[in-house]
Amino acid sequence: MSEQGQRLNVSSEDGVTIVELTDRKILDEVNIMQIGEQLFRIVAEAESPKLVLDFTNVAHMSSSALGVLITLHKRIREKSGKLALCCIQPAIKEIFEITRLNEIFTMCSARAEAITTLG
């Protein structure tokens, strides 16, 4: 079952919540805040969240978006949950590598791999 959020496509599979970021550019501060609020709500509502964040559509992102991901990761860990990122385009992956955030996040090339990792 799929639920169309404002900036997120949310579905679930094998007990894992899959969130597809629908924006191509995650640059605008207002958009980033909206995405953050929706993600934080998903985490708040889950007992022990298992979340896959699918970056297929994302071609641009800023340091503010990285900040939201770090906060999201922290909140998930506080609830003994797990987070995996998947389908990250090479240019975006480079941002994670430059900032060394690839060492913090679990990053998978495909969605199925990310779901298996959290399962």
Next chain:
Amino acid sequence: MVIASDLRAAREVAQEVLAEIARLGYSQACVFAIRLALEEGLNNAIRHGNGYDPDKTVEVSFDVNQQRAVIAITDQGPGFNPRSVPDPTSDENLGKPTGRGIMLIRAYMDEVGYNPRGNQIRMVKLNR
């Protein structure tokens, strides 16, 4: 060009610069880098420099040709010392949600400099 301390106005300026860069046939990688640097630089000017003060403005100047793009962003804040910004890639800062904008600008642009007061950033990207 002078804009208000407003992120929407910043977006319009960024679009203008990017349109000129696209017109001149810069590579996709260059456009990606300049878009990111503009976003980070304008955000820093509006948020950290001017503190979203509606009475303060941001001046954006750009000089773009086939060889290189030079962009300067000046805010009306007190300025800062770029050397005093903690390294966001050090182990103790890796989990902090902020402080990566300047390092991303440095990583993606070919030259980055500040005026002595620290309220203007000048960024250069070579078209290659």
